[in-house]
Each structure stands twice: as structure tokens, then as C-alpha cells.
Amino acid sequence: MYAFDIERPTTIADAAKALSGEAQALGGGQTLIPTLKARLADPGTLVSLSGISEMQGVCMSDAGEVCIGGGTTHATVAAEATAYPALAETASHIGDPAVRNRGTIGGSLANNDPSACYPAAALASGATIITNAREIAADDYFQGMFTTALDEGEIITEVRFPVPEKANYQKFVQPASRFALVGVYVAKYADGVRVAVTGASEEGVFRWTEAEAALTSNFSAEALDGLSVSADGMIGDLHGSADYRAHLVKVMTGRAVSAAA
Amino acid sequence: MTQVSMTVNGKAVSGDAEGRTLLVQFLRETLNLTGTHVGCDTSQCGACVVHVNGKAVKSCAIFAAEVEGAEVTTIEGMANADGSLSKVQQAFQDHHGLQCGFCTPGMVMSATALLGENPNPSEAEIRAYLEGNICRCTGYHNIVKSIMAAAGQDTSKIAAE
Numbered sequence: 001m002y003a004f005d006i007e008r009p010t011t012i013a014d015a016a017k018a019l020s021g022e023a024q025a026l027g028g029g030q031t032l033i034p035t036l037k038a039r040l041a042d043p044g045t046l047v048s049l050s051g052i053s054e055m056q057g058v059c060m061s062d063a064g065e066v067c068i069g070g071g072t073t074h075a076t077v078a079a080e081a082t083a084y085p086a087l088a089e090t091a092s093h094i095g096d097p098a099v100r101n102r103g104t105i106g107g108s109l110a111n112n113d114p115s116a117c118y119p120a121a122a123l124a125s126g127a128t129i130i131t132n133a134r135e136i137a138a139d140d141y142f143q144g145m146f147t148t149a150l151d152e153g154e155i156i157t158e159v160r161f162p163v164p165e166k167a168n169y170q171k172f173v174q175p176a177s178r179f180a181l182v183g184v185y186v187a188k189y190a191d192g193v194r195v196a197v198t199g200a201s202e203e204g205v206f207r208w209t210e211a212e213a214a215l216t217s218n219f220s221a222e223a224l225d226g227l228s229v230s231a232d233g234m235i236g237d238l239h240g241s242a243d244y245r246a247h248l249v250k251v252m253t254g255r256a257v258s259a260a261a
Numbered sequence: 262m263t264q265v266s267m268t269v270n271g272k273a274v275s276g277d278a279e280g281r282t283l284l285v286q287f288l289r290e291t292l293n294l295t296g297t298h299v300g301c302d303t304s305q306c307g308a309c310v311v312h313v314n315g316k317a318v319k320s321c322a323i324f325a326a327e328v329e330g331a332e333v334t335t336i337e338g339m340a341n342a343d344g345s346l347s348k349v350q351q352a353f354q355d356h357h358g359l360q361c362g363f364c365t366p367g368m369v370m371s372a373t374a375l376l377g378e379n380p381n382p383s384e385a386e387i388r389a390y391l392e393g394n395i396c397r398c399t400g401y402h403n404i405v406k407s408i409m410a411a412a413g414q415d416t417s418k419i420a421a422e
């Protein structure tokens with residue numbers, strides 16, 4: 001690692017100030033620390049967000065959304081997001097227990113790894129990403145692999161999830177990394193079904209709109225029968241070819257629909 | 262360099278650390294507590310698991326400065342006050358839950374955290390909890406058996422090795 005200083009602000013305002021210079025946010029460090037070890041980042045100063053109590057915890061908004069502080073760990077979401085069981089279940093399968101005790105929802109969404117779980121949950125749920133500067137709809141937030149609408153130094157302070165009637169996340173685990181080889185998150189709302197796919201596309205997380213239309217008129221795995229997913233633009237690597245991933249998208253969507261509760 | 266202070270295995274300690282000093286480096290190199298191992302240094306293997314404020318974390322993936330003021334427990338803090346092995350440690354010995362022993366500090370710390378959260382885990386729950394702890398020797402079977410025994414379960418029910 002290159003040398004850097006660590007600052008530990010206790011308010012969002014102080015963190016934002018600290019991030020206005022040559023500095024980078026440190027969430028749970030579960031992605032950033034390995035990146036620093038590989039000398040792929042040289043931040044000068046790291047601004048740790050873990051001491052900011054206003055960014056911690058799970059609550060309900062007046063509009064009935066589940067609100068999660070940007071610094072909330074996966075373990076806390078798994079234990080406390082009981083009002084949205086599919087989301088809690090998703091968090092409980094991210095990485096392993098030690099990763100879940102440190103990794104945060106803000107860090108995961110800021111990183112937007114193409115195989116990460118929370119981006120699929122946020123996109124399928126039509127979540128709102130709240131920063132120290134503005135509110136961003138999930139549909140506008142994810143802009144391709146490792147790319148988001150966040151500006152330099154912008155902090156995810158909270159994420160709001162409207163609670164669906166039914167939802168489920170199916171993750172086909174890549175056992176070496178424990179990320180999703182392909183993961184599909186299906187959420188059924190009163191006004192329609194949303195399907196978000198992670199791990200598959202070179203463009204990062206995406207909505208499978210044909211499946212959404214079919215499932216909105218008939219919420220059953222059979223509704224997917226006539227659909228096919230093109231392998232164009234799918235990730236192909238030693239863990240699975242583009243064709244294989246395209247096939248998995250449909251299989252995992254079907255499983256998610258059948259398991260949705 | 263800044264001074265960091267924390268409680269390790271019940272004792273107040275402090276020492277110099279750079280921003281980039283990992284907790285595992287601070288434990289091993291500053292405090293000479295070399296029971297915590299570094300297997301991969303890439304957050305994959307779990308050999309470095311310790312408890313920070315009672316929670317299992319990978320000490321290779323947290324900076325010493327982030328632990329300022331916290332309570333840390335390492336494998337050196339696991340034995341009972343009279344020096345006898347903890348229940349989990351004793352079960353690993355009795356059930357041959359280790360071979361080379363490299364992964365064992367992390368396994369014992371993870372197993373102890375699991376039993377703290379779930380005193381009577383099923384075999385499947387034990388295996389799921391150990392997802393981040395890699396062992397190159399045992400094939401996991403006797404590790405799982407040791408943890409079941411530490412939880413007071415009848416290990417004759419699980420398949421023979």
C-alpha cells in the first residue's frame with residue numbers, strides 16, 4: 001500500500017468536508033483495502049465513514065420504505081431489515097460472516113461491482129440512493145460496470161427501498177469469490193414486476209424488461225417459457241461462457257419467481 | 262505515525278501505527294501476538310479472523326486506526342483464566358479438528374463467534390458460517406465435528422470420516 005492518513009469524522013458534514021480534497025471514502029474496506037494492497041489506488045487520505053452514527057441502522061420512512069443508513073453493515077441489514085425479508089435474506093448471503101460484519105451497503109453501491117448483490121436489489125426494488133447532495137433513482141444511478149452517477153467525494157448516506165408484495169433474490173454462487181456468477185432479483189409491486197440481473201452483463205447490473213412485462217401479466221415461472229436471453233454483451237470468463245450466463249439468467253429468474261414470498 | 266490504543270484480550274495496549282497499518286500487522290508486529298495468522302492477505306482465507314467488539318472480522322482487512330478504543334480478542338485470549346483450553350479449543354483437540362494448524366486460529370475465532378450467535382447450530386449452519394475460513398488440510402469434516410461437540414451435540418450422527 002502507498003502511505004495515507006486516516007480521518008475518522010463523526011458527522012456527514014465533516015466527512016464531506018474531508019472528502020473535498022485529495023481523499024477517498026472508506027466504508028467497510030472489504031473492497032477498498034484489497035485494492036489499496038494491490039496499489040491500484042493512492043488516495044493520500046482515507047475518510048473512514050464507520051464512526052458516523054447518522055449513517056447507521058435500519059428504519060421505516062413515513063412512506064413505508066425501508067431506509068438503510070449508507071454505513072450499515074450487511075450483517076445489520078440481514079438482522080434488522082425484517083420489514084423487507086427478501087432484502088435481509090440477500091444481505092445474509094453476501095460473502096461470509098466476517099465480510100458481512102464490515103462491508104456496508106453504501107460501499108457496495110458506490111463500488112457497483114458487476115457481480116455484486118446489492119445493485120440488483122436496489123435496481124429491482126426501484127430504490128432511491130440518497131447522498132449528502134441529492135437523491136438519485138436507482139434507474140439513473142447504475143451507469144455500467146464500476147460506474148455510477150456519484151460525483152467525486154459524494155457520500156451515500158442512505159438507501160430507501162419501497163417494500164414489494166413479493167420478492168426474491170437467486171444467486172448462483174461463484175464459489176471462489178463468493179460473489180454471484182449470475183444473480184437475479186425479482187420484485188413484484190402493485191404497479192408491476194421488476195427484474196434486475198447481476199453478474200451477467202459487461203454493462204453491469206441491468207433490468208430484463210421482457211421478463212418484467214411477461215411477469216407483470218402472469219407472475220409465474222411459466223410466463224418466461226417463450227423468452228430467451230441473448231449472449232451478446234454477456235461476460236465470458238473461465239468461470240462461465242457468455243452463453244452459459246445468458247442461460248443462467250432465465251433459469252435464475254424462474255427460480256426467483258417460484259421462490260418469491 | 263499516530264498512536265492507537267485499544268484493549269486486546271482484556272489488556273489496555275497502545276502503539277504507533279501508520280494509516281496503512283493493518284490490525285493484523287499491529288497485533289503480530291507491534292504486540293508480538295503471532296497467533297493470528299496471515300494466509301492470503303487478500304481477504305479470502307479467514308486465517309486472520311479476530312473479534313472486534315465481539316464480532317468476527319478479518320484483521321487483514323481493517324486498519325489498526327479503525328479499531329481505536331475497541332475491544333479486540335485474539336486466539337491468545339481464548340483460553341480460560343486458569344490456562345485450560347476453551348470449550349472450542351478443547352473440542353478441536355479432542356476431535357482432531359486440525360492438521361497443520363495454520364487455519365486453526367481463524368477457525369477457532371469464527372467457531373466461537375458462531376456459538377455466541379447460535380449456541381446450537383446444525384451441521385449446515387456450521388458449514389455456511391465457515392464459508393470464509395479456508396483449510397487446506399482437514400477437508401473440514403473434523404472441524405465441523407469439533408464445533409458440534411463444542412456445542413454439546415452428539416457427533417456420532419454425522420458421517421464417519
Ligand SMILES: Cc1cc2nc3c(=O)[nH]c(=O)nc-3n(C[C@H](O)[C@H](O)[C@H](O)COP(=O)(O)OP(=O)(O)OC[C@H]3O[C@@H](n4cnc5c(N)ncnc54)[C@H](O)[C@@H]3O)c2cc1C
Binds near residue numbers: 028029070096104
Ligand atoms: C471474500 C469476499 C466476498 C464477497 N462477496 C460478495 C458477494 O457475494 N456479494 C457482494 O455483493 N459483495 C461481496 N463482497 C464485497 C463486499 O460486499 C464489500 O463489502 C462491498 O463491495 C464494499 O463495501 P465496503 O463497505 O467494504 O466498501 P469499501 O471497500 O470501503 O469501499 C468501496 C468503494 O466505495 C467507496 N465508498 C464506501 N462507502 C461509501 C459511501 N457510503 N458513499 C460513497 N462511496 C463510498 C469507497 O471509496 C470505495 O471506492 C465480498 C467481499 C469479499 C472480501
Ligand code: FES
Binds near residue numbers: 321
Ligand atoms: S489473511 Fe486475512 S483473510 Fe486471509
Ligand code: FES
Binds near residue numbers: 395
Ligand atoms: S489444518 Fe492445515 S490449513 Fe487447516
